[in-house]
Amino acid sequence: xxxxxxxxxxxxxxxxxxxxxxxxxxxxxxxxxxxxxxxxxxxxxxxxxxxxxxxxxxxxxxxxxxxxxxxxxxxxxxxxxxxxxxxxxxxxxxxxxxxxxxxxxxxxxxxxxxxxxxxxxxxxxxxxxxxxxxxxxxxxxxxxxxxxxxxxxxxxxxxxxxxxxxxxxxxxxxxxxxxxxxxxxxxxxxxxxxx
Amino acid sequence: xxxxxxxxxxxxxxxxxxxxxxxxxxxxxxxxxxxxxxxxxxxxxxxxxxxxxxxxxxxxxxxxxxxxxxxxxxxxxxxxxxxxxxxxxxxxxxxxxxxxxxxxxxxxxxxxxxxxxxxxxxxxxxxxxxxxxxxxxxxxxxxxxxxxxxxxxxxxxxxxxxxxxxxxxxxxxxxxxxxxxxxxxxxxxxxxxxxxxxxxxxxxxxxxxxxxxxxxxxxxxxxxxxxxxxxxxxxxxxxxxxxxxxxxxxxxxxxxxxxxxxxxxxxxxxxxxxxxxxxxxxxxxxxxxxxxxxxxxxxxxxxxxxxxxxxxxxxxxxxxxxxxxxxxxxxxxxxxxxxxxxxxxxxxxxxxxxxxxxxxxxxxxxxxxxxxxxxxxxxxxxxxxxxxxxxxxxxxxxxxxxxxxxxxxxxxxxxxxxxxxxxxxxxxxxxxxxxxxxxxxxxxxxxxxxxxxxxxxxxxxxxxxxxxxxxxxxxxxxxxxxxxxxxxxxxxxxxxxxxxxxxxxxxxxxxxxxxxxxxxxxxxxxxxxxxxxxxxxxxxxxxxxxxxxxxxxx
Numbered sequence: 001x002x003x004x005x006x007x008x009x010x011x012x013x014x015x016x017x018x019x020x021x022x023x024x025x026x027x028x029x030x031x032x033x034x035x036x037x038x039x040x041x042x043x044x045x046x047x048x049x050x051x052x053x054x055x056x057x058x059x060x061x062x063x064x065x066x067x068x069x070x071x072x073x074x075x076x077x078x079x080x081x082x083x084x085x086x087x088x089x090x091x092x093x094x095x096x097x098x099x100x101x102x103x104x105x106x107x108x109x110x111x112x113x114x115x116x117x118x119x120x121x122x123x124x125x126x127x128x129x130x131x132x133x134x135x136x137x138x139x140x141x142x143x144x145x146x147x148x149x150x151x152x153x154x155x156x157x158x159x160x161x162x163x164x165x166x167x168x169x170x171x172x173x174x175x176x177x178x179x180x181x182x183x184x185x186x187x188x189x190x191x192x193x194x195x
Numbered sequence: 196x197x198x199x200x201x202x203x204x205x206x207x208x209x210x211x212x213x214x215x216x217x218x219x220x221x222x223x224x225x226x227x228x229x230x231x232x233x234x235x236x237x238x239x240x241x242x243x244x245x246x247x248x249x250x251x252x253x254x255x256x257x258x259x260x261x262x263x264x265x266x267x268x269x270x271x272x273x274x275x276x277x278x279x280x281x282x283x284x285x286x287x288x289x290x291x292x293x294x295x296x297x298x299x300x301x302x303x304x305x306x307x308x309x310x311x312x313x314x315x316x317x318x319x320x321x322x323x324x325x326x327x328x329x330x331x332x333x334x335x336x337x338x339x340x341x342x343x344x345x346x347x348x349x350x351x352x353x354x355x356x357x358x359x360x361x362x363x364x365x366x367x368x369x370x371x372x373x374x375x376x377x378x379x380x381x382x383x384x385x386x387x388x389x390x391x392x393x394x395x396x397x398x399x400x401x402x403x404x405x406x407x408x409x410x411x412x413x414x415x416x417x418x419x420x421x422x423x424x425x426x427x428x429x430x431x432x433x434x435x436x437x438x439x440x441x442x443x444x445x446x447x448x449x450x451x452x453x454x455x456x457x458x459x460x461x462x463x464x465x466x467x468x469x470x471x472x473x474x475x476x477x478x479x480x481x482x483x484x485x486x487x488x489x490x491x492x493x494x495x496x497x498x499x500x501x502x503x504x505x506x507x508x509x510x511x512x513x514x515x516x517x518x519x520x521x522x523x524x525x526x527x528x529x530x531x532x533x534x535x536x537x538x539x540x541x542x543x544x545x546x547x548x549x550x551x552x553x554x555x556x557x558x559x560x561x562x563x564x565x566x567x568x569x570x571x572x573x574x575x576x577x578x579x580x581x582x583x584x585x586x587x588x589x590x591x592x593x594x595x596x597x598x599x600x601x602x603x604x605x606x607x608x609x610x611x612x613x614x615x616x617x618x619x620x621x622x623x624x625x626x627x628x629x630x631x632x633x634x635x636x637x638x639x640x641x642x643x644x645x646x647x648x649x650x651x652x653x654x655x656x657x658x659x660x661x662x663x664x665x666x667x668x669x670x671x672x673x674x675x676x677x678x679x680x681x682x683x684x685x686x687x688x689x690x691x692x693x694x695x696x697x698x699x700x701x702x703x704x705x706x707x708x709x710x711x712x713x714x715x716x717x718x719x720x721x722x723x724x725x726x727x728x729x730x731x732x733x734x735x736x737x738x739x740x741x742x743x744x745x746x747x748x749x
Contacts, residue, residue, distance in 0.1 A: 049643050069646035082644035086662040095658060096648050138648045 007055035030189030075140030081127035096137030205557035216598035235436035259330035259393035267338025275346025293336030296681025303492025500720035519717020555626025592688030633667035
């Protein structure tokens with residue numbers, strides 16, 4: 001499904017070189033590594049926000065290396081939820097799919113009935129749930145998760161890890177999680193690789 | 196690629212509209228007057244027209260700055276440190292003079308000191324004081340806008356801690372050890388801007404002073420005979436000398452201002468606007484007269500529009516009536532009606548907005564786009580967009596006038612759109628300054644996240660960027676409209692000999708008609724009232740969208 005071949009990127013130092021990955025449909029992979037090793041850059045490269053120095057990315061056998069981010073069909077959940085302050089919860093969700101069933105999506109992430117809430121009134125965990133619901137509404141072929149649980153407390157983080165994994169498995173949505181936390185990685189993913 | 200193309204187009208348009216006219220004007224003046232800057236500056240004191248102008252310009256600007264600080268600082272202190280009923284409205288009233296067209300302020304002060312007011316205008320000893328006070332009226336908003344946010348949002352613990360230390364047990368001690376160092380950059384920035392605005396004052400000097408000129412008014416006066424080969428060469432030298440001094444002073448002030456702005460930003464330990472402030476009933480003794488001072492010239496203008504002088508050989512009396520308004524809104528052989536001036540002004544302002552807003556926005560966006568990867572290039576572009584700040588409005592007017600003489604004088608003089616070039620030159624740098632902080636404040640992840648959601652560039656622009664910038668765009672829009680409507684210096688140089696009268700030019704023309712027509716003065720005030728009304732409407736609207744923190748003059 002998603003295949004990364006010989007990916008290479010350096011900024012001031014070499015971040016990753018000859019990185020290869022094969023992700024099957026519905027599979028969840030976690031990539032771990034210490035801070036600054038290039039985990040976030042790798043995800044940003046896969047979804048096209050960062051240009052690669054070398055390497056190719058294929059999605060369903062089609063090369064997407066030079067396709068603009070918005071046309072790749074890959075979703076990303078940022079470390080801190082990126083919610084637009086000028087829009088309500090429903091407004092934010094409509095950005096993912098304006099014809100989508102907002103109420104059902106919110107229910108799926110345990111936020112039923114909160115369509116009209118201002119995003120500024122949401123807690124960190126609630127914000128991540130809304131960001132997840134929005135990303136899933138866009139029906140990405142692959143979902144990338146950039147340490148979305150790292151800013152939450154342990155209890156909430158464990159709860160959300162299990163819930164998100166369940167949702168992704170129910171939808172048969174492939175995903176890549178990057179995290180420095182090996183426990184979260186093993187609880188969330190089918191397999192774990194180190195960068 | 197698209198972004199690069201729009202940025203290149205914006206900088207090309209900016210160069211054509213803003214930089215080339217200035218360059219052409221300079222080139223023409225130097226071609227006639229010769230390339231020796233020492234001669235240019237020397238000519239200022241050699242010619243009777245401009246003798247003493249440099250000294251007068253510096254002195255009145257210095258005195259105006261001092262008086263503005265004396266009036267503005269206590270008001271800023273009271274507003275910042277204490278609780279007031281309807282505080283935002285009070286702040287709006289006290290800062291409103293800054294957005295008023297200078298010609299309206301001039302009319303207001305002339306009526307306060309004129310025959311139907313204090314009747315001291317003809318007194319040689321009072322006009323100088325009036326000019327300084329008028330400049331203080333105009334610029335006190337700067338002191339309030341720069342200093343009040345520092346005072347109102349400073350972490351209260353700073354003062355509480357100071358009270359418990361030996362150095363801060365007295366009010367003087369706290370002033371010296373806490374407030375003075377914290378306020379110094381803001382006070383200096385406000386003083387710097389006040390000096391610049393007083394230094395380049397035109398309408399107030401033209402109407403309040405009796406014979407004395409600033410560099411700005413000398414340039415405006417001599418502009419019509421400049422740029423003609425072998426004709427009054429000395430006037431070209433005077434204009435070049437005045438421009439050179441003015442450009443140097445304005446450039447130095449802007450440089451100083453940018454250093455002070457950086458200090459202000461790094462020195463402000465802003466906490467919260469929510470901490471409880473105390474009432475201060477005695478403060479009304481400062482704020483009350485301040486409010487009265489802010490509205491007095493405006494009331495005077497409106498009042499004078501209904502006051503008609505009746506003179507005969509034996510005595511002069513005044514009566515009330517709408518004759519001035521009727522005179523203003525009906526055309527005569529020598530004067531178009533106020534309707535024509537209003538249509539022209541609104542037309543110019545709208546077209547200026549159509550050019551200056553997208554141009555300024557694109558320029559600001561380009562600067563923001565390149566400043567992370569190429570900071571030096573961004574700094575260069577930033578400075579380039581500020582060039583018109585270092586040229587006063589009269590200098591810009593002269594630039595357009597002499598520039599069009601170089602290209603095709605006949606065409607440009609008869610072209611209705613010519614004044615717009617000057618308006619765009621004046622307003623675009625302000626749009627850039629207003630848009631830059633807002634564009635910098637947009638979190639880049641907003642755009643990135645939208646990309647990962649599959650939103651196209653247009654959809655991202657309309658769904659995210661535009662709504663996030665809505666308030667700033669409205670402030671820029673209103674500011675551009677208000678500036679264009681009230682623009683006097685450049686328009687006076689460009690349009691005074693054409694049919695394209697604007698509201699400020701009409702006010703000036705009406706006041707210039709000999710005094711024997713008793714309706715011209717109330718008519719000038721009627722037109723001023725119209726201009727004042729539109730500006731007030733725009734200002735009130737802009738206040739709704741102004742960010743509460745940060746201060747600054749916009």
